[in-house]
Amino acid sequence: MPTALGPFLVLLLVWAGFGLAVAACAGTGDPWTFFSWRNQTLILAQSAIVAVGACGMVLVVVAGGIDLAAGSMIALCSVVTALVLAHSGCPPLGGFLFALLAVLGVGAACGALSGALIAGLRLAPFIVTLGMLSMARGAAKGAADNQTVNFDHPWLADLMTPTAYHAATDPWWQAPLIVAPGVWIAAGLVAVTWFLMERTVFGRNAAAIGSNPAAARLCGIHVAGHTIAIYAWCGLCLGLAGLLETAKLSQGDPTTASGRELDIIAAVVVGGASLSGGRGSVIAAAVGAVLMVVLRSGGQLLEWNPWVQEILIGVVIIVAVAVDRWRRGRSE
Amino acid sequence: MLRCSGLRKAFGATQALAGVDLAVEAGQVLALVGENGAGKSTLIKVLTGAHACDAGTMLLAGRPYAPTGPVDARNLGVAVVYQELTICRHLTVAENIVLGACPQRFGVIDRQRRDAMASAALAQLGIDLPLVARCGSLSVAQQQLVEIARALATTAEPNAEPASASPAPPAPSPRLQAPRLLILDEPTSSLTAADVGRLLAVIRRVAAAGAAVVFISHALEECREIAEQVCVLRDGASVLRGNLAEIDDAAMIRAMVGRSVDDLYPRPPRAAGSVALRCVQVAGEVLPRDASLEVRHGEVVGLYGLVGSGRTELLRVLFGLDRAVAGQVELEPKTEHPVVAASPITTPSPQTRLAQGMALLSEDRKAEGLCLGRSLADNLLLTRPGPACWNGSSWLPWLPTAARRIANGWIARFAIKARHGDQAVQELSGGNQQKVALARILHHGARILLLDEPTRGVDVAAKAAIYQVIGEQAAAGKAVVVVSSYLPELLGICDRIAVMRRGVLGAARPVAAWQPADLLAEALG
Numbered sequence: 001m002p003t004a005l006g007p008f009l010v011l012l013l014v015w016a017g018f019g020l021a022v023a024a025c026a027g028t029g030d031p032w033t034f035f036s037w038r039n040q041t042l043i044l045a046q047s048a049i050v051a052v053g054a055c056g057m058v059l060v061v062v063a064g065g066i067d068l069a070a071g072s073m074i075a076l077c078s079v080v081t082a083l084v085l086a087h088s089g090c091p092p093l094g095g096f097l098f099a100l101l102a103v104l105g106v107g108a109a110c111g112a113l114s115g116a117l118i119a120g121l122r123l124a125p126f127i128v129t130l131g132m133l134s135m136a137r138g139a140a141k142g143a144a145d146n147q148t149v150n151f152d153h154p155w156l157a158d159l160m161t162p163t164a165y166h167a168a169t170d171p172w173w174q175a176p177l178i179v180a181p182g183v184w185i186a187a188g189l190v191a192v193t194w195f196l197m198e199r200t201v202f203g204r205n206a207a208a209i210g211s212n213p214a215a216a217r218l219c220g221i222h223v224a225g226h227t228i229a230i231y232a233w234c235g236l237c238l239g240l241a242g243l244l245e246t247a248k249l250s251q252g253d254p255t256t257a258s259g260r261e262l263d264i265i266a267a268v269v270v271g272g273a274s275l276s277g278g279r280g281s282v283i284a285a286a287v288g289a290v291l292m293v294v295l296r297s298g299g300q301l302l303e304w305n306p307w308v309q310e311i312l313i314g315v316v317i318i319v320a321v322a323v324d325r326w327r328r329g330r331s332e
Numbered sequence: 333m334l335r336c337s338g339l340r341k342a343f344g345a346t347q348a349l350a351g352v353d354l355a356v357e358a359g360q361v362l363a364l365v366g367e368n369g370a371g372k373s374t375l376i377k378v379l380t381g382a383h384a385c386d387a388g389t390m391l392l393a394g395r396p397y398a399p400t401g402p403v404d405a406r407n408l409g410v411a412v413v414y415q416e417l418t419i420c421r422h423l424t425v426a427e428n429i430v431l432g433a434c435p436q437r438f439g440v441i442d443r444q445r446r447d448a449m450a451s452a453a454l455a456q457l458g459i460d461l462p463l464v465a466r467c468g469s470l471s472v473a474q475q476q477l478v479e480i481a482r483a484l485a486t487t488a489e490p491n492a493e494p495a496s497a498s499p500a501p502p503a504p505s506p507r508l509q510a511p512r513l514l515i516l517d518e519p520t521s522s523l524t525a526a527d528v529g530r531l532l533a534v535i536r537r538v539a540a541a542g543a544a545v546v547f548i549s550h551a552l553e554e555c556r557e558i559a560e561q562v563c564v565l566r567d568g569a570s571v572l573r574g575n576l577a578e579i580d581d582a583a584m585i586r587a588m589v590g591r592s593v594d595d596l597y598p599r600p601p602r603a604a605g606s607v608a609l610r611c612v613q614v615a616g617e618v619l620p621r622d623a624s625l626e627v628r629h630g631e632v633v634g635l636y637g638l639v640g641s642g643r644t645e646l647l648r649v650l651f652g653l654d655r656a657v658a659g660q661v662e663l664e665p666k667t668e669h670p671v672v673a674a675s676p677i678t679t680p681s682p683q684t685r686l687a688q689g690m691a692l693l694s695e696d697r698k699a700e701g702l703c704l705g706r707s708l709a710d711n712l713l714l715t716r717p718g719p720a721c722w723n724g725s726s727w728l729p730w731l732p733t734a735a736r737r738i739a740n741g742w743i744a745r746f747a748i749k750a751r752h753g754d755q756a757v758q759e760l761s762g763g764n765q766q767k768v769a770l771a772r773i774l775h776h777g778a779r780i781l782l783l784d785e786p787t788r789g790v791d792v793a794a795k796a797a798i799y800q801v802i803g804e805q806a807a808a809g810k811a812v813v814v815v816s817s818y819l820p821e822l823l824g825i826c827d828r829i830a831v832m833r834r835g836v837l838g839a840a841r842p843v844a845a846w847q848p849a850d851l852l853a854e855a856l857g
Contacts (some may be wrong), residue, residue: 020664099510116707199440199441199443200436200440200441201434201436201439201440202439204423204427204441205432205434207420207422208420208423208427208431210422211416211420211421211422211423212419212420212421214416214418215418215419215420215431216420216431216432217402218402218414218418218434218435219402219403219418219431219432219486220402220403220406220433220480221431221432240442278420278421278422278423279422
């Protein structure tokens with residue numbers, strides 16, 4: 001049974017449950033709004049950023065670590081994107097590529113720094129990335145001078161907009177994409193991450209380090225180097241997530257994505273990853289990211305209070321992981 | 333193949349290796365035996381390069397051999413199967429076998445070659461395991477076989493010259509040779525008899541393929557079955573070497589024990605009183621399997637056995653740390669004769685045991701015995717704070733709090749080398765830390781003392797002091813149970829000794845009725 005099947009079934013169940021609940025409670029208007037195509041594209045578009053972050057986080061978690069700085073790094077990279085677009089003076093495509101390179105570089109550098117501190121000073125990942133959480137947030141605010149950064153770009157915002165709502169003004173390349181381009185970017189990154197984790201020596205070594213660090217060391221795996229690369233990959237993904245966040249907000253905001261790391265970690269964990277390392281699936285983590293959004297958007301359509309949604313999300317995380325643990329415990 | 337002479341290694345004042353001579357030829361199996369703590373683990377660490385030896389020479393296939401670490405050793409053709417499994421439970425069999433040496437093309441796993449390598453190694457061992465099975469779902473015996481397969485698959489070719497001038501060969505085909513030297517550290521300790529038989533067959537095949545094998549085990553009959561040569565270690569020195577066929581078990585055991593009990597062990601006059609602790613057919617979830625024991629006030633009872641035989645587990649069950657599944661434990665029993673209840677006992681909590689006057693000194697001082705970062709006084713008062721719970725701030729060191737008075741009392745009584753009672757325990761030496769741990773359970777006022785390896789890792793002077801304390805406590809009417817792997821110590825301080833073997837505790841007999849060789853023979857079974 002593939003690892004992603006369990007979380008996928010949970011997602012299906014929650015999705016259907018919310019849809020039926022919305023239909024049952026609908027006052028006026030279409031009772032089936034939750035199942036509408038428009039709602040599906042919205043859900044996927046909203047999942048994209050968490051899914052991109054989860055691509056980085058899942059490798060870190062499988063290797064036995066954690067990256068608490070994810071939310072702050074997204075904010076930092078969002079500011080970096082906005083600054084590049086505002087000040088580079090490049091044409092739209094050139095500016096976009098320049099911003100992409102910049103966020104990937106900044107993200108990977110921050111991640112590599114976390115990894116180097118963890119490997120070099122032998123500190124717990126929790127501590128180092130907790131420090132990085134504050135440092136990246138501070139750097140974002142400093143770079144943005146404590147304000148949002150505005151820029152002018154003709155199509156960046158379209159990356160995160162589901163198509164076919166303002167078809168008349170859409171650029172020609174959007175029509176065949178069906179869902180927001182950001183969703184395709186996230187899907188592509190999930191595929192790349194899957195290949196990295198399952199088919200490359202680097203990915204399997206990372207799993208070995210998370211599963212049994214002593215064994216990995218005795219078998220000649222360069223644990224410190226791998227740790228740096230693992231966190232750098234996570235930073236790279238968070239850089240891309242920061243770019244998508246900027247597209248969603250249409251501005252660079254140093255205070256955005258506060259607490260987003262918890263959504264990302266929850267997506268990874270709901271996807272069956274073990275926080276003690278060795279186990280995790282990027283596809284299941286992406287499913288987990290969608291699940292988090294379904295919970296939010298379903299609650300909104302049911303017009304629940306935000307506090308009810310928050311409690312419900314907490315319950316679902318715990319139940320999903322407990323069921324997964326119970327299922328594995330029986331099979332092993 | 334491997335020739336060592338005069339290997340020496342010291343850690344601080346402890347001489348872990350004090351002159352080891354060792355030789356093993358290609359195709360031959362050497363049994364390395366010795367008591368716990370005789371230096372076997374240190375020897376392996378020197379052979380794999382985890383430690384550098386202080387003196388002595390090592391030759392591998394006639395060349396000087398000085399590995400810088402496990403990887404270097406592996407590249408030189410030396411493979412080790414460690415006592416603790418080094419399996420990644422979440423990875424598959426194939427991934428574990430090629431771990432650290434995975435065939436690849438630009439970083440992408442070459443799965444065909446990986447699977448070929450893994451199945452070749454498994455085939456060479458004559459075992460059949462699915463390559464895609466997760467190792468966590470395998471039995472311990474199967475995991476052990478995976479480790480041996482890894483040793484075969486990933487060790488460098490014996491004949492490959494590291495600085496070969498010939499043009500680089502194309503991608504190496506799956507290797508089928510054995511390593512030059514295979515070291516197995518107690519590979520059978522956690523296996524069933526049938527699995528041991530299979531493992532020995534596998535080792536024989538590896539030796540037949542031309543490898544030199546060093547086989548470490550406590551089970552002498554296994555050694556006889558597999559090995560031609562033997563080397564006995566005692567106190568870090570090789571004391572007996574030769575052909576196994578010419579050495580009988582008695583001679584080997586004499587060489588392993590070979591010490592005389594000196595007068596390190598004071599024995600104040602004492603007389604056994606009423607029964608303080610009685611356990612009848614106690615079994616834990618895994619270990620022990622069947623333990624019956626009676627300990628009287630004013631008596632020291634020793635538990636001997638190999639590491640992993642279940643002695644520590646028995647103490648943990650008695651103290652309520654682990655669950656008992658069968659049997660009965662009575663403290664201060666009213667009747668003279670054991671009454672076996674029909675239903676299994678309920679395990680009390682350690683809190684109850686402490687309240688009842690039982691205390692446990694853990695074998696793992698650093699992890700379980702002490703709060704290392706806290707002060708000496710904090711540790712002493714851990715289980716019995718009494719009115720002395722506030723020991724004063726270390727900024728007000730002149731304040732004569734009750735805690736400081738108590739701490740100073742124990743420092744004086746045990747001659748603990750500490751500046752004052754506010755000093756953190758981790759700043760003390762091992763021997764003084766152990767004195768603090770012992771003082772804690774005495775300060776608690778326990779009447780039944782369970783001491784697990786009370787002198788592990790302490791120097792001779794501290795040992796003598798600890799023996800003194802144990803003798804005094806018994807003379808004062810306490811009931812003492814001592815677990816130790818060090819025979820002279822048990823023979824010196826105990827009134828009676830019982831031997832634990834594979835979870836089953838034998839009858840406790842008076843010290844005078846035991847010969848050291850008998851004890852070892854019973855422990856080895």
